Amino acid sequence: MSNPKFIVESNKVFNEFIKCAQIQLNGKLNIKSSQGKQWTFYYRLGQIIWATGGTHPYRRLRRCIAQTCPHIDINNIELDLKNLSRDYWDYQLVENLYRKEVVKQEQLQAIVEKTIAELLFDIAQRVNSEFLSCDRNQEVILEAPISSTSAQMCLKQMQDSWNNWRKAGLANVSPNLAPVLRRPKELQQQVSSSVYNNFVNLINGKHTLWDLAVKMNQSVLPVTRSLIPYINQGITEFLEVPDLPLPVTKVKNSPTVSQGKKSTIPLIACVDDSPQMCKILEQIITANGLKFIAIQDPVQALPILIQNKPDLIFLDLIMPVVNGYEVCSQLRRSSVLSKTPVVILTGSDGLFDQVRSKVFGATEFITKPVVTDKVMEMVNKFTGTKTASTVNHPSNLAVCYS
Structure with missing residues (x-):
């Protein structure tokens, strides 16, 4: 039996979509889950004009383009760094293809509709288990x-x-999961050689159920349903997989710390809208012989960080326009920065901040006010340096800035 609380929450969420249409909203509707996921729907006169967010935004974009525009080689499409700092970077990519007449109006409409459909399905599934x-x-x-x-x-x-998904007994199976073959010998005994070869080539943990449906030119429901008997036998298994890394173009004429070959001296970056916080960290870092770059505009953080490729990033959570969670999520989608350690600067030691930051890809945390010893402990830990803390340096005083 469904939980009455979740039924109420479901009605609240979907009534909000109806309300946006009724008031002819110009703007956006943000939906957030208790597990840290976020979906954004952009409106114009009450009509949905784009949607983004969810688990695999780049996988989804590739799928929709591949399915709608088979003439486009998706692997040759690169993203402009200037647009990646925006939540609707995927819309701008599609819009650019349309402006260049690479896709037609009806193809564009199909991409928009498929994108919205996937995100709404994701919300429908999560509303049954999350607030x-x-x-x-x-x-x-x-x-x-x-x-x-x-x-x-x-x-x-x-x-x-x-409703069709739930009636098929798949309520707890997300199309964002990827099936992988675990017992090939048992499978080979049960199916024909052609079916077995298809399993080996496709059921490899690299393609989500959404991806497989496009590759097999079917809807996701029959594809998933066909795999359930093998899941029940343990022959295959569903895995959670990350989003694909974003292919980005190089930034020209962007501010960099140095030109030419990359120095062996570690570069530490700080993304914080507070000039005082950036200054205190700069004093700590440079006093210990390391390089430092401060970024006070979170909107510009991603392209600058990609250009400079720091060895460690200190990131504030509370910032205007783009908060630390969103910046961290952008970093983890970047092929250049997906593995770069990110230390969150938090104004409290609250468990919620830490758990949510981990969901968005944070590596570690420092509670404000910061002190030299703790900062350098993080620097040494994640850059492999052996720099001793400057205990008597003025920046060793505890300072707290929001």
Whole structure:
């Protein structure tokens, strides 16, 4: 039996979509889950013009383009670093393809509809196990949309898809999972050689159920249902997989710490809108013979960090426009910075901040006020340096800046 609380939450979430249409919202609707996931729907006059977020934004974009525009070699598409700092970087990529006449209007519409459908399905599945909160923002983000979709039509299609998924006994199976073959010998005894070869080539833990459906030119429901008998036997298994790394173009004429060959001296970056916090960290880092770069505008953080490739990043959580969680998520989607250690600067030692930061890819935490010993402990730990802390340096005083 469904939990009454979750039924209420489900109604609240989907009623919010209807409300946005009724008031002809110009702006965006943010939906966040208790597990740290976020989805954003962009509106123009009550119509949904784009949606982003979720578990695998780049995988989803590749899928939609591959399915809708088979003439495009998705592997040759690179993303402009200037756009990656925006939440709707995927929209700008698609819009650019349209402006260059690489995709047609009807193909663009199909990409938008498929993207929205996947995200709504994801929300429908999560609303049964997680609490979701909604935040409506009437700031106009996309001034001149090139496509729009009826929210009511999207919700009806989502309800039909989810009901069919649930009736098939798949309520606890996310299409974002990737199947992998665990017992090939047992499978070989049960199926034909052609089916076995398909399993070996496709069921390898690299393709999600959404991905497989596109590759096999089927809907995701029959593809998933066909795998369940092998899942029940332990022949195959579902895995959680990360998003694919974003292919980015190189930044030209961006500010860098140094030109030419990369120095062997570690570079430490700080992303914090507080000039005082950046200054105190700069004093600590440079006093110990290391290089330092401060970034006070979180919107510009990603392209600058990709260009400079720091060895360690200190990141504040509470910043205007783009918060630390969003910046950390952007870093983890970047092929250049996905493995770079990120130390969160938090104003409290609250467990919630730490758990949520871990979900978005944080490596470690420092509680403000910061002190030299703790900062250098992190630097030494993640850069492999053996620098001793400057105990008597003025920056060793505990300082707290928001």
